[in-house]
Amino acid sequence: MEVVVPDEFKPLYEVSASRPIVKIPAEVLRKVAEPVTKFDRLTERLIDQMSKEMQRASGIGLAAPQLGQLKRIIIIHPGEERPLALVNPEIIESEGTQLGQEGCLSIPGLYGDVLRADRVVVRAHDARGRLMEYEMAGLPSRVVQHEIDHLDGVLFIDKVDPATLHWMHPDEASETE
Numbered sequence: 001m002e003v004v005v006p007d008e009f010k011p012l013y014e015v016s017a018s019r020p021i022v023k024i025p026a027e028v029l030r031k032v033a034e035p036v037t038k039f040d041r042l043t044e045r046l047i048d049q050m051s052k053e054m055q056r057a058s059g060i061g062l063a064a065p066q067l068g069q070l071k072r073i074i075i076i077h078p079g080e081e082r083p084l085a086l087v088n089p090e091i092i093e094s095e096g097t098q099l100g101q102e103g104c105l106s107i108p109g110l111y112g113d114v115l116r117a118d119r120v121v122v123r124a125h126d127a128r129g130r131l132m133e134y135e136m137a138g139l140p141s142r143v144v145q146h147e148i149d150h151l152d153g154v155l156f157i158d159k160v161d162p163a164t165l166h167w168m169h170p171d172e173a174s175e176t177e
């Protein structure tokens with residue numbers, strides 16, 4: 001789907017040193033990210049930077065390609081708990097469906113309903129390279145599916161129900177990934 005950004009939302013699409021999150025139509029958002037093989041200071045630094053930028057943008061999730069880095073790293077922060085970094089995440093089980101609204105920090109202002117699995121089990125490394133498994137349902141599950149899609153160059157506009165797409169100022173929306 002081609003997105004035409006209305007004039008009033010165009011300022012949100014500017015990228016600068018103080019607002020480094022990449023916006024559509026940047027090509028990096030459409031590429032497949034590479035697995036992380038080294039759990040070193042560079043990986044840690046990227047995770048810290050992702051966490052900082054996600055919080056600065058009031059997001060609930062962020063994937064490394066959104067900072068222009070083609071690495072399989074995502075951060076999710078859907079609730080009160082600390083942000084969770086998942087490296088090389090893979091969905092190994094999924095069950096049920098949920099329909100809910102999504103937005104994306106790389107497509108600011110655009111929202112729409114996406115059908116996702118309800119419950120997922122995700123296997124991923126943590127920031128230090130330990131293999132972990134997480135079971136999630138509801139919003140955390142939705143966010144993790146949205147972010148893993150980013151690692152494969154897939155955006156929510158590829159899966160959205162087009163009839164539900166609408167523009168809204170991000171300050172008025174509750175959550176953006």
Ligand code: ZN
Pocket residue numbers: 103104105106146150177
């Ligand atoms: Zn996104």
